[in-house]
Amino acid sequence: MKVYVNPPRSRWDKLCERPSIDRKDLSSTVEQIMSAVKQKGDAQLLAYAQEFDKTTLKEVRVSAEELEQQAASVSSDLKEAIKQAAANIEKFHKAQARTPEKISTTPGVVCWRKQLPIQRVGLYVPGGTAPLFSSLLMLAIPAKLAGCKTIVVCTPPNQEGSIAAEIAYCCQILGLDTIFKVGGAQAVAAMTFGTESIPKVDKIFGPGNQYVTRAKEMSLNYGLAIDMPAGPSEVLVIADKYANPEFVAADLLSQAEHGSDSQVILVGDDLKTIGDVLVIVNEQVEKLPRVALATEALKNSKAFVFDDLNSCMDFSNNYAPEHLILALREDDYWAEKVTVAGSVFMGNFTPESAGDYASGTNHTLPTNGYARQYSGVSLDSFVNKVTFQQISAQGIQNLGPVIETMAKAEGLEAHKNAVTVRLNALKDGN
Template sequence: MKLLVNPSPEKWQKSLARPVQKTKEINKIIKPIFEKVGRSGDKALKKFALEYDHVNLESLVVTEEEIKASKNQISKELRDAIKVAKSNIESFHAPQATPELVQEVMPGVVCRRKSVPIQKVGLYIPGGTAPLFSTVLMLGVPANLAGCKEIVLCSPPNREGKIHPAILYTAELVGITKIIKAGGAQAVAAMTYGTESVPKVDKIFGPGNQYVTAAKQLATKYGVAIDMPAGPSEVLVYADETAIPSFVASDLLSQAEHGTDSQVVLVTTTERFAKKVLKEINEQLEGLPRKDIAFKALQNSTTVVMENPETALELINDYAPEHLIIAVSNEEEILEKIYNAGSVFIGNFTPESAGDYASGTNHTLPTYGYAKNYSGVSLDSFVKKMTYQKITPEGLLSLGPVVEIMAANEKLDAHKNAVTVRLNYLKEKKK
């Protein structure tokens, strides 16, 4: 990790730049994949499975027998842990539902607003070096709570043509029955267009590598919504001398092991503390199975010593991290001044991995600085808000002239006339 001491604001953007995404080169690969899936459907998906996943699939759809068998292919210990996480996620997400709003804005004019489930949603679950069954919970639980009519899950198969049993077990636990053996950009394309086996969806959720991310953004050009633009995973830890160096190091490494393009940042108050953390990182790194991945990620990462707390907060808000850990003595005071972060973890005993798995908050969060203008996934992500209005004759007699004046001044006479004919009808009826 690079070490910077009190860098000036002019240097922040360059010093904390995320790994560059080669968008043009990636899109050159993604667009032909979309075209082939759009043209050939299942046939293209099977061809891509052979090319990228090195497996010859007879069927893309996971069978009921495969789903049922998954329960005995993972330990009871893991099954129990998944159930606890599911319960916590449900407990946090269920109260996010909002009641219907009904408001009489003036006599005889009633406006309403309510949440309506997005009918068809697609969940992308990575299954490569780290099969993210936890993401099945993070997306499947709120999708079910929201009442989505159809929930499709896509995940890449292994060389035996199987999806990781923990993904299948978790999918069944949260009520997902349509599971497709497809990964990468081709899975996103399938959910965008629809194929013989894969339903076309209205919105696509889920993390993935840079190809999946680019594919999701391309899907928006075909009328499909996505959860958010996102890039590689990241964490920023803000710590002072009251923090525990080994804890801070473990949090930084927990994100670094996600992928070589992940980024971790430490912002701290003294150079002495920074060096303690860097020493811990080197020691803990040696014992990690994904040591090589984490090591490469650390090359993209930075430690910043910022002695002035106000300047440190400016830097944090400017960076807008996906995950923000606050490990300082005056945590509540600091929290009030944080306004750009995907999810915040408070205190020495709140590791970021708790939120990744089981605390109850959602781990599908905006990265790459998008925390400045996007929220993480929640129950709201799976619903849309519809508004309604009903006007009585008495209400139109009061409101109608207002609409007539405004429409006339915008020179939209047909708009005005839609009110005028009704008002004339009511006046005639009164005679």
Template sequence: MKIERVKSRVSLRRTIESGTEEQRRAVLEIISTVRARGDEALKSYTEKFDGVRLDSLRVTNEEIEAAYQNVSEEALRIIREAAENIRDYHERQKRESWIIAKEDGTMLGQKITPLDAVGLYVPGGTAAYPSSVLMNVIPAQVAGVKRIVITSPPNKNGTLPAGVLVAASELGVKEIYKVGGAQAIAALAYGTETIRPVDKIFGPGNIYVALAKREVFGQVAIDMIAGPSEIVVLADETANVNEIAADLLSQAEHDERASAILVTPSMKLALAVASEVKKQLETLPRKAIAVSALENYGAIYVTETLAEAVEVVNELAPEHLEVMTAEPMQLLGQIRHAGAIFLGRFSSEPVGDYFAGPNHVLPTNGTARFSSGLSVDEFVKKSSIIFYSEPALQRNAGKIAAFARLEGLEAHARAVEERFKK
């Protein structure tokens, strides 16, 4: 990992991948074909891209029962306990509708309504992510969403990973489809004979999934265009070198474009961590991926002071931030930009990924400057409530009409004045 002396002006922000023109055209064609041909198109694309011809798109009860046979009792207990932790955390995020009454009879308020239907895209490929099922489905259920749909690309044998199916089944999800890629996003947005459309789509995917989510936005809502995973460790000379190296590699193994950065005022620590990362890489199963990530998006930034290091962190606005200093709680108030903040040596980033309870779907690419992690709020909508009394309108009609005429909207003014014509 490269070591660089800095003060504050550093950047983790990378251009959000927009794909090539060829990829965008391919996505547009897939969306158009799915809209025109429905299930037939989904099966055709699944055979073309995933190498399997499906008789049925929907996961059957038999497939779920078979999945349970391939998950150990210990793994099942862990999934269940993690789900309890995640549900308990998200229950505390629930908002209630409210209404206030004023002395003149006016009532104002806000109505919280859960979305009717949401779709969760679960990536396939080299890894299966039952944790993503928990992190997306549970806040939707807490919000009160009635219909939750999961889509995921099938394996070569035409099934979905056992962990994904078991996690979904444990949460009571009934609609699970063996469809991936841009074609799955099109089906969720526009519907087919088998898959009814949803109102909002969640979950990460490859560039084709990301481009498809962009294209269907407006027809449906989407959560975000997720970028590669990021970790920043803020550490002083009291931190454990081996633990820092392990935590940096925990993100570097995700993706060749993942980012792993150490920020510290200690050159001694910086040199020791760089050496330890090389050592731990030697036995890492996903070594090639981690090496590529560290070479291209890894760094160690050395500052003069801890205060400067905190400012560097705020400039980076990382997805995950670990604070491994002598007094981590004292720095919490100074941290303005981070998707999730892990305080102290025993709060390793994977604790948040799987088990603690907070959501692991977080803003990437520096967007923690203005956005938040996934929460119950993403699964509801808010309607304002206005009940204006006659005395209130009488008192304010002239002002409202004057404001309307200030904007050149005469009909707006007359609509108010009409109430008081004799």
């Protein structure tokens, strides 16, 4: 990791850039996949399973028997851990439900807003080198709490043609039964257009590689919504001289091991602490099973030393991190200075991995600077907020003249008349 000492603010935007991706070639490939799935449906999905997943499938749907068989192979310890994590996630997200409050804006005029579930949602759950069953918990639990009628799960098969056992178990305990052995951009295409087996959805959720991400972005062109634009995982840690270098190094590597295109950023006001952390990073990375991926990610990563913590916080807000760890003695104070971040982890005993798995917050978060415009997944992500209004005879008499005056000023006579006919009817005793 290259170290920068007091870089001028004029360079911050450049230093905050994420690893670049050749989107031209990427877009061309994904467009071909989207088009092929749209035209050929299940047949193309089976062909892609052979090409990309190196497995031969007879059908893409996961049967109840297969789900039960796969789930049974999960160890009892992991089952208990998953149940505890699921309970915490449910508790946190359930608290986000809102009871409609009716507001009388004018005598006789009552307005309120109600949360209604998005009817059909698609959940993409990565498989591959690290089946992210935790992502299924993070997405399916709020979807169920919201009351989504159709919940479609797509996850890639292994070379034996089965989904990951852990993902199967999560589907089982959450009562999910619309599950498909499809990964990559082709899964997003299937949920975008629908196939003989896979229902078309209204909104697609979930992390994935650059192909999945690009496919999700393209699905917007076909009338779908997505949770957020996303890119490779990232973390920014702000550490002062009181931070534990071993903890900080472990936190940096917990994100670096996600993939070679991940990025980790270390920021602090004490050069010795930064140096100590980097030494330990180099020691710890060699002990990781995913050492090659983590080492490559560190090439995209940087450390910054500033004269004071205010500058550290300003730099973090400029970077807009997916994950922000405040390894600071006065973490409560500095947390109030955060203006941009996906999720914040406060103090020396709050690792980012707690949010990834079991604290209860959602780990599907905006990356690549999108924390400036987007929030992480929540119960709100799975609902539409619909406004209602009810106006009595007294209400239209009170409010009607206001509407008539405004409509007339805009030259919209029919708008005005919709009120006038009602007021006239009331004058006539109707």
